[in-house]
Amino acid sequence: MKSFEYVRPTTVREAVAAASEPGSAYLAAGSNLLDLMKGGVVAPDRLVDITHLTGLDRIETLANGSVRIGALVRNAELAHDAHFASHFPAVAEALLSGATAQLRNAATVGGNLLQRTRCGYFYDAASACNKRVAGAGCDARGGDNRLHAVLGWSENCIATHPSDFCVPLVAFDTVVEVEGRAGKRDIPLDQLHCLPADAPERDTVLERGDMIVAIRLPAAADRFAPHSRYLKVRERTSYAFAVVSAAAALRLDAGRILEARVALGGVALKPWRAREAELLLAGNQADAALFHRAATAALVDAKPSGDNGFKIELARRIIVRALSLAASGTPARVAALPASAFASGVTHHV
Amino acid sequence: MSLTKTLVINGLKRTIVLDDPRVTLLDLLRERLDLPGTKKGCDRGQCGACTVLVNGRRINSCLTLAASLDNAEILTIEGVAQGEQLHPVQDAFIACDGLQCGYCTPGQIMSAIGLIQEAQAGDDAERVREGMSGNLCRCGAYQGITQAVLDAQKVMRASKQQEVV
Amino acid sequence: MSESPPTSPMPHIRHGSNIGQPLTRRDGILKVTGAARYAADNHPNGLAYAVLALSSIARGRVAFLDVQAAKSHPGVVEVITPANRPALAEDPDAKTNPFMFKLDLLQSDRVRYANQPIAVVVAETLEAATEGAALLAPKYEVEDPIVALDAGESFVPPSVGVGNPSEIYKGDVAKKLAAAANRLDVTYETPPQYHNPMEPHAIVAAWDGDMLSIDTPSQALAMAQGRLAGLFGISPDNIHIRSPFLGGGFGSKGFISGPQVLGVIAARMVGRPVKLVLRREQMFGPVGHRAPTRQTIRMGTDAQGKLTAIAHHTRTQSSTFDDFFEPASDASHTLYASPAISTSHDAVRVDTGTPLFMRAPGEATGSIALESAIDEMANACGMDPLTFRLANYADVEPISGKPFSSKALRECYTRGAERFGWAGRPLRTGQMRDRDGLLVGWGMGTATFPALMFQANAKATLRRDGQGMMEIGAHDMGQGAWTALAQIAADALALDMEAIAFRSGTSDLPDAGIAGGSAHTATAGMAIHNAGAAVIAALADLATSDAKSPLFGAGNGGVIARGGCLYARNDESRNESFADILSRAGRDEISAQGQSAADPSAQETYAMHSHGAVFAEVKVDPDLGQIRTTRVVGAFAAGRIINPRMVESQLLGGMIWGVSFALHEQAHMDRRSGRIINANLGEYYIPVNADVPSVEAITVEEVDSHVNALGIKGVGEIGITGTAGAIANAVWHATGIRVRKFPITLDQLITG
Known part of the structure; x- marks a missing residue:
């Protein structure tokens, strides 16, 4: 070092x-x-x-009902905060499905948002990587890329964003509070991370000196609490990054969807909000056929960036499953294996 | 540049002069403070062998910069037993054979103590397994580890109740 | 003085003899308190830190190293490159026996695999040495690497494993296959795997003139000592190695590795003690691995489901410069009766580090293919996999026709199946679901591993104070040698565990051979047993030839030893304690040596193997393809069990390696660069606790009077075999998808 x-x-x-x-x-x-x-x-x-620094480690409900979480709040603290977990169960579930207890005890909210991709070529300093060195090339293209991006990638970069936490956050219109040289500003989380396009060296829209001081979940988000889930497919039962993950949240009225939120993880260089799917879901009766249509809509622009075509089909299936889980209701307590296909009590057939 | 810090390590207040800000908590313990019980398995937060408690929370000491700590209370494997008296988790690891080569064991035990303090798992073996999944064991002593955590937790609960009575 | 043995303040409860008792680990307290000192925990005065710089190319040469930049980093003491590395007494590329592997010790600027050591930086601190190594910023002349199983010319190696013939034929396979009622012709692939013990290879080395003092993990102390003696041109007696605990080895610490020797070179060069510890990513290259294989299995049966032919061919690879060939096809030699069997291997040479023995080398790799094929064959015959295996049960070793020294496999099948609840398993796939809708599949596999014996020596001593001592340079890498061998020692000396000192784990003690091949307990145990018998015989001589002894005239054979006393066999009222015998003889102590080795005549006569039957349940998400091993039951027959607690742990650990083989671990190599892209424990997946919720190992009693006098067969590796195949078969049973490329990953189920 x-x-x-x-x-x-x-x-x-x-x-x-x-x-x-x-x-x-x-x-x-x-x-x-x-x-x-x-x-x-x-x-x-x-x-x-x-x-x-003081004052950045608080979880507070603001006068307008939104919840503000300081950037230095530890992942575990937030996930185990009873008030927070009951209002944003999918966020708590996502947090608890990420990394390990040790890492969650240390890692902060702000740091989680800014974690870098796990692309092996980004980590391998001897490989060409446009994200590490602008203009160097991308060895992930044509390399070992089974787990790389299927949405929003470019010839210059096919990496994915590894966060679980960000996936439900982006679904709930989370806002990032930033303090920088020019003072304070808010950035919607959906606009924080950059897709690679021509400049994959840039992870986020943050400028030099910018510091994330907090995130805010809008008051409206907690209306999804009774029907919101996070589901994560991985190659170990625990302690593995997502192959693909999905957050799904519904506001239901007698089986009819008033409003839906869907986001995907592990598919792109940012947490991927599936607005086409949300639009399709809203106003319709929650059933399997609808969920399939929504999943198809969400992946309409997806294409393989390598040996990873299976992720497109997997992403469709995980959306369908996450929606059906959300429809059947948020469990009273996060499962023993958070966000896992093996969390017992999960009904697999819609 | 040198930084002077005060840390409470295994109950002992220690003043540490750090001549290099790159030193991690793990390397501080192992190479500079003669506390090599905490192990380095990956140095990248991927195996859990370096788990210690900082201010009561289990963390990976390999990913903690020593310079960043001030007045922190650190508990390492060397500080767990009270003299000859083993901690219930230590006893249970021996009784359940929750170890083979023993290299991941200090981290497993610190993680188990952290897990029990977190009080999220209860007697649910599945929650214990999930909660202990940040500690790799290449020998595959997982059955014994899980049982040891459950057994130790019972012992600790019983002794706590006794104290209350 | 050697390492003092670990002691336990807790009294052990004994029920009769020590062998067979489930004692807890004698080194348990040291290990749970952090007091057990592993190599890298040592910190002699004046210590300097050495860090390796490794090659990032797989083939070519190092054209430039920025030695100046490294040296000018504060704290850097020395940079060792091929240009200034001191001469060695022996060429690191010399190979005078199959157990001698070529080492990369900076002998040239040539690069022959990615992660080959190319320089060593020594500094006052670990931080400085680490950055110094990074500052070398090597420049290379790069050549295109050859890394795939299809690359280059294939050839038939002269031997596979350790001296096994690479091709063996029995009967006319082609004819039998042509005539078979049911046939199978399938190809399986296994990936490169890396041992990854939790403890990376580490060494603390200090020179004092021509004397060399070393702390390093070793599975074979005497061999390490001999290798170092050759390289440095000094007597083995000048080298003292301490290896009281290994943080896992699994074969990777069987031979001293290049990086360990580089630590010794660094210490000599800087004239100070040096600590060199591999970083995790550096474990992927210079310390061995399990080579990938592509295995083609052809089988035929008659109309009743009896095998008529098995042909097992393996394509594997070794490095461009040294030989180790994974003997995967040999798995088909011992398990299933067939009138015609052929096994063969061919190989290519690639730009990787040399592959090495990795827990069940050949056996694990071959087993997952063979057990999958047996399952496929059973299915083709419309038979239950257990019924099929029983129909093809081998009463003599199929390849050799020799009788087995013992084989309680039928009982393993019965006990395992019963415990698992195998009966009632639907024949067809995709029939079972749990209450959550997950697909459930059950699969099985047969486990086998040869019962090997190497050579070892031990020294036994009885003292006038009634205490005994057993000395042997044995190795505890987690299997429990400190405990199990001490149990054998106590029985051999006819003393309580508390009355013996057991000294082990250093190179100045009698050579215990290698802790490998699942043979350490048998090998070291027999040396201990024989040393104990020899010292008791010597003591009996003293007593029976002394007119003042109540045992006078009893004759050597007429005396038995028990609880620190000798008794006349036909009249136990005639007895005398060890202490009294020595006292009267005016002796402080009496010692004797014991040796062990395999019995060649027994080996000529019998086939010797451990056996087992493994039953596995997996659950698979029907849509998402994620797999979890929810239950594994293994029943094993492995001769005499010295310590059931430790044996169970060994078996469970092996079975978890089987889970890992089937579902988790693989190194992903970039074919263009020859570098491993997941050289870390975050993405080189090995099972975590949550991956193995229920694993159970049963031992089936087995008495074997041929393997050795103690009847020990060994349990260290057998758990992987059988298990990996059982899980693969369970995945098929759950999903109907037969994945033949291991590990089985969810993408193969999604697209399958």
Whole structure:
């Protein structure tokens, strides 16, 4: 690991100033950053340690009913916050299906949003990767790409965003509060992450010095609580990134869908909101045929970026399943195996 | 550049002068504080062998920058037993043979103690398995590990009730 | 003085003899308190840290290393490259016996596989050495690597495994296949796998003149000592290796590896103790792996479902510069009766590190293919897989015609099937669902592993204070040698466990051979047994020839030892304690050596194998394809069980390796670069706790008077065999999809 300057600001303003210097990176838990630094994937000159800043570790309900979560709230704290989990059960389920208890105890909300792709070629410093080095090329194309993107990818990058947490968050119109050199601003989560297009080196729209200080879940989101689920297909029963995942949330009235939210994980370089599916679902009777139509609509633009055509079919199927699970109701408690196909009590037939 | 920090490690307050900000908590313990009980299996947060408790929470010490810690209370495997008296989790690991080569064992035990404190799993073996899935064991001692966590939890609960009575 | 043995303050409860008792691990307290000292836990004064720089190309040469940049990093002490590496007494590419593997010790700038060591950086701190290695920023002359099973010319290796013939024929397979009522012709693929013990290879080495002191994990101390002695041109007696605990080995620590030797070179070069520990990603290359295979199995049966022919061919690969050929086809030698059997291997040479023994080498790889094929054949015959296996039960070893020294496999089938609840399994696929709608499948496999014996020595001592000591340089990599061998030692010395000291795990003790081939307990155990018998005989000599002893004249054979006393066999009132005998003889102690080796005449006469039957249940999501092994039951017959608790753990661990083989682990190699893209524990999947909710191992009693005097067969590897196939067969039974490319992943079910 390259030597770096370690600075510890005492206010957000100081932190932003420090991190505005070129070559700086924010250090929260470091769960992803240190991993990347050890692998030689990133090599910042300066770490701006924000873990000691006060006021960023709160979960609060604002006057307008939206829920604001400080960027330094730990993943586990949020998932186990009883009030939060009862209002946003799919978010809690997603959090608990990610990584391990140890990592969830350390990793922060802000850090989760900003975690980098798990593409093996991004991590392998000897491979060509446009995300790591602009213009270097993409060795994932034509390489080992069974788990790569099927939506929103470009010839320059076929990586995926690895977060579970972000998938239900994007479905619920989460807003990201950012503080930067020019002051505070809000960014809808759906607009935080960049698709690769021609500039895959850019993960997010954040500018130098920008710091995520909180996220907000709008008040309207908790109306989905009785019918919202997160489901994640992976290659181990636990402790594996999603092959494909889905968040599905419904507002139902006597079997009729008033409003639907659907998002996919593991399919693109950002958490993928499936608005076409949502539109198709709204106003209709919740049944299997409708769910299939919605799933088809969600994947209409999907195409394989390598040996991963199966992910398109898998994504359709997981949407259908997640919708049917959501329709049958949120369980009282997150299952022993969160978001798993093997969580008992899950009915598999719609 | 050197940083001076105070950490409470296994109940002992220690002042640490850190001459290199790159040092992780794991390497601090193993290479600089003569506490090699905590193991390095991957150094990337992927195996759990380095699990310790920081302020009561289990974390991967390999992904924790020592420089970032201040006045933190750290519990490592060396601080779990009270003298000759093993912790119930340690006893249970031996009784259930929840170990073979023993290399992942310190991390498993710290993780188990963390899991029990989190109080999310209860007596549900499936929740224990899920909760212990951040600790790889290549020897495959998982059956014994799960049983040890369940057994130790019962013992700890019983002794707590006794104290209350 | 060697490593002091681990002691347990907890008294052990004994019921009669020590052998057969389920004692808890004697090293348990050390391991649960963090006090067990593994190699990398050592920190001698003046320690420097060495970090390897590894090649990122698979073929070519290193054209440039920025040694200046590395050296100018604060704290860096030395950079070792081919340009300045001190001369060695022996060419690292020399190979004088099949157990000698070529090592990459910076002998040239040539690169022959990805992750080959190309330099060593030594520094005052681990952080400085790590960054120093990164700063070398090598430049290469790159050549296109050859990495696939189809690449290059194939050839028939002169032997596979350790000296096994690469082709064996019995009967006329072609004729029998042509005449068969039912036929099968299928091809299976197994991936490259990496041992990945939780403890990465590590060494702490210190020179004092020509004396070399080492802490490093080793499955074969004497061989490591000999190899180092040859490389450094010093006497093996000058080398002291401590390896009290291995954090897993699985074959990868059987021979001292290049990186470990580089730690010794670094220590010599800087004149200080040096610690070198591989990073996890560095474990994928220079310390061995299990080579991939493509196996074609052809089978035929008669109309009644009796096998008439088995042909098992394996294509595998070795490195471009050394030989190890995974003997996968040999799995078809021992399990199923057939009048015609042929097994064959061919291979290609590729730009990877040399493959090596990895837990059940050949047996595991061959077993998953053979057990899948047997299942497919049973299905083709319309028979239940257990019925089919019983119909083809081998009463003599099929390939050799030799009788088995013992074989309780029928009982394994019965007990395993009963415990699992196999009866009532629907013949057709896709018939079972759980209450959540998940597909349920049941599959089975037969397990087998040869009962091997190597050579070992042990030294036994009885002392005047009534205590005994057994010394042997044995290896505990998790199998429980500290406990099981001490149990054998206590019985051999006719003393309680508490009355013996068991010294082990260092190279200055008698050579215990190699902890491999599931043969360590048998091999080291027999040396201990014989050493104990020899010292008791010597003591009996003292007593029976001393007129003052109550045993005078009893004759050597007329005396038995029990509980620290000798008794006249025909009159137990005549007895004397060990202590009294030594006291009167004016001796502080009496010692004797014991040796062990396989009995060649028994080996000539008998086929010797452990056996087992494994039954597995998987659940598969019908839409999403995700698979979980929900239940595994194995019943094993492996001769005498020394410590049932430790044996159960070994079997369970092996079975979990079987789960991993079938469903999880594989190295993904980029064919263009020859680099492994998932060289980490986050994406090189091995099972986590939640992957194996229920695994159960039953041992079936088996008495074998031919394998060795103790009747021990070994249990370290057999658990993988049978299990991997059972799971593959269960996946087929659940889904109707026969996946022949392992591991079975959900994409193969989605598109299947």
